Amino acid sequence: MDQRTSSEKAYRAILQAILEGQLPKGEFLSQRMLASIADTSIISVREALKRLEHEHILEAIPKWGVRIPLETRERIQGLYGVREALEVMVAYLLCLQDDPLVAQEILEKATECDLITTEGKESVDYFAQKHRELHLLMAERSGNHHLKLELERLGLRSLLYQSAKSTWANQVDDWRNWHRNLVGEIFSHDPARAQEAMHRHIQHGLHHDLVMFDRGMFV
Amino acid sequence: MDQRTSSEKAYRAILQAILEGQLPKGEFLSQRMLASIADTSIISVREALKRLEHEHILEAIPKWGVRIPLETRERIQGLYGVREALEVMVAYLLCLQDDPLVAQEILEKATECDLITTEGKESVDYFAQKHRELHLLMAERSGNHHLKLELERLGLRSLLYQSAKSTWANQVDDWRNWHRNLVGEIFSHDPARAQEAMHRHIQHGLHHDLVMFDRGMFV
DNA sequence: TTTTCGTATCTGTTATAACAGTTATATTGT
């Protein structure tokens, strides 16, 4: 925990409190209360809240404060839609530039992902981290820096689903070579195939999360 | 100017100052100076700056403050890339749902756009406004609320280019039926065609802005 | 008992001032 500014300290404290489920969902959160649990001033908390709002982790209503949004199918689909739009563009750009060195680099990262045997909570967390690194690497290598920035911002939200995803374990085995295949499709010299592959990849994740949601594992 | 909060007052004042070119580009802006021209406190200015940074109108370096980014081809291409990703997704979703009523509504808005004869500065501003309304309407009708929110946020940046676009006038005539054709392609029952049409539409705009940039009309 | 009014205490918002760091200027010592 080597945060330099007080706002970042507040950001991490609040984010952690959210991820650990220590804050009520759907109710407005008192800024003074947040300031006390983050051990900072209100203004640092407000800056942190602005950032969490931008990352779609919180939603703000002017003059009424901020709250943890209640999940709905529409909300999950909506956020996945935005992410899919950006990721499909990444796949398109990667396919167009068609650089063997970049392809090799990404393929190695994908292999690293596929080889993780997800058993137990910490290995699932490890997989989630590597998976995130893979997608951010692809965004980085797409050549469009802003695409990476936007995905970095949105990607943080997926942390919220990690606990629910601890139940993956036995399902993940179906995904062996999943990412290697994705990378293979992306560098198939056919932009349409690259986009389609990424489209299916994200849709698969969406479907998985919706199943989790329907089972009530998100509340 | 009926802003309710002080932060919004600061936001509008700073945005206006940027659009009117009253602030130096590339240099760090003093928050106290901004507070004096916005006639508010520093903290309201800081909240406004956070929002402007979020909209990619300003860029922030921690502990070093905020500045108006110097335009580069890479930056323009990058932001257009993000926007294209989202808009192509909008086209895809509109094509999939294939609702004749929605198609009709959007076609009317597109027609409204195409019929504007852009002569003089104010009519160009009027066209820009209607054009923005058209794209936001499509995003709204895509059924994904978050797509619209993201486009709304990014779209504000295009205001920066409006002054340069005042020189459109004679070129815009080539674009007659441009938007009607776009809408026609989107509702062609072929998702690939819809995406391709939107892709070309955005690429056209990008190309136009790059030409403007190369002519030095952005500085 | 029910209604009304006032007070006390929440809420988000914002202004002031102090803190911490850097930069530039001026002053001092050689």
Next chain:
DNA sequence: ACAATATAACTGTTATAACAGATACGAAAA
């Protein structure tokens, strides 16, 4: 005159307290 140092004036950041509004509680009046 030149160099080193101290001082002054900036910078972003943040803590404190006050402001404005809404809400809840309770006492007093009908």
